[in-house]
Amino acid sequence: MKIKLDLRLWLTIASIVVGLAYAIIILTPKYWLGDDLGYGWMDTMGRLHQLLFPLLFATLLSYIFGRSNNKILTKPHKNLGRTLAGLAVLTIIGSYIITAVSVHISVMDETRNKFVFENTGTALLIASYVFVLLLLNIQKFVYWPLWSRKDRSTADERQLVVRNRVFEKTYRYIVAIVAIYWVVNPKIINTSFDPSRLELISGYLAVLLLTGLSSIVAAWQKDS
Amino acid sequence: MLCIRNNVDMIHNRIAVLRTESGLSRQNIADAVGVNYQTIGFIERGDYSPSLELAFKIAEVFKLEITDVFNDQPFKPLIERKK
Numbered sequence: 001m002k003i004k005l006d007l008r009l010w011l012t013i014a015s016i017v018v019g020l021a022y023a024i025i026i027l028t029p030k031y032w033l034g035d036d037l038g039y040g041w042m043d044t045m046g047r048l049h050q051l052l053f054p055l056l057f058a059t060l061l062s063y064i065f066g067r068s069n070n071k072i073l074t075k076p077h078k079n080l081g082r083t084l085a086g087l088a089v090l091t092i093i094g095s096y097i098i099t100a101v102s103v104h105i106s107v108m109d110e111t112r113n114k115f116v117f118e119n120t121g122t123a124l125l126i127a128s129y130v131f132v133l134l135l136l137n138i139q140k141f142v143y144w145p146l147w148s149r150k151d152r153s154t155a156d157e158r159q160l161v162v163r164n165r166v167f168e169k170t171y172r173y174i175v176a177i178v179a180i181y182w183v184v185n186p187k188i189i190n191t192s193f194d195p196s197r198l199e200l201i202s203g204y205l206a207v208l209l210l211t212g213l214s215s216i217v218a219a220w221q222k223d224s
Numbered sequence: 225m226l227c228i229r230n231n232v233d234m235i236h237n238r239i240a241v242l243r244t245e246s247g248l249s250r251q252n253i254a255d256a257v258g259v260n261y262q263t264i265g266f267i268e269r270g271d272y273s274p275s276l277e278l279a280f281k282i283a284e285v286f287k288l289e290i291t292d293v294f295n296d297q298p299f300k301p302l303i304e305r306k307k
Binding site for chain 1: 262278
């Protein structure tokens with residue numbers, strides 16, 4: 001497997017390394033590191049925190065504005081890709097659920113440690129970033145939705161058929177996820193049914209837009 | 225096996241046989257017609273049906289008629305034809 005080292009790949013590797021280090025440190029109980037290292041632990045975590053999120057942002061920008069290599073997932077990588085995809089979904093869902101649970105844990109709760117839940121949720125979030133970045137690179141982000149038009153023109157007809165089918169499915173999943181999110185969103189459930197609240201309006205508008213956007217776009221197509 | 229039917233019935237082809245006879249690799253054909261070499265593989269296995277334009281281009285590579293390379297029915301072995 002030939003690997004071309006470019007800026008985007010270096011940023012991805014750096015994000016993964018720093019992210020994993022950060023996740024490991026926030027999950028490590030302070031007392032394991034010894035009382036003497038307590039301050040050092042906090043300092044290291046703080047520095048990694050300052051480094052990690054700008055690094056993730058820079059990596060994301062390199063994906064948004066960089067060119068793709070236009071290679072469909074090859075057979076040897078298919079199982080790895082499926083594993084990464086499964087792990088990404090699990091860690092995204094896990095991160096959300098655990099963080100949501102931590103919101104309802106009081107700092108005074110003696111049976112459950114609020115910060116353990118929060119840190120675990122953050123660690124899972126970083127892990128999901130790692131899995132998605134790895135998956136994008138294995139697939140040479142052929143399915144990255146922000147391809148430039150120039151890159152799209154280099155795909156052959158079979159690749160375009162695959163891409164179109166992938167985006168069709170992805171769009172359906174996005175609509176379903178947004179709809180479910182806004183239906184089960186605790187803020188919506190716990191507040192009174194007041195249509196003037198921005199959260200309520202935003203949620204309904206998002207679902208409406210996603211449901212109807214394809215028809216809006218189709219209405220302007222010459223051959224629809 | 226990845227299957228990427230583009231909503232048409234399967235189109236049969238003799239690309240593998242013709243490739244062997246002419247000594248061309250999938251990459252050679254892919255370069256000649258302007259597609260990814262994996263696409264040639266998918267076409268050979270019947271996992272993807274090419275567009276008319278691509279089918280004409282592939283037939284042109286072998287200097288044959290399109291019906292000599294592609295068919296909507298399975299190609300009969302030459303031995304059976306002589307019988």
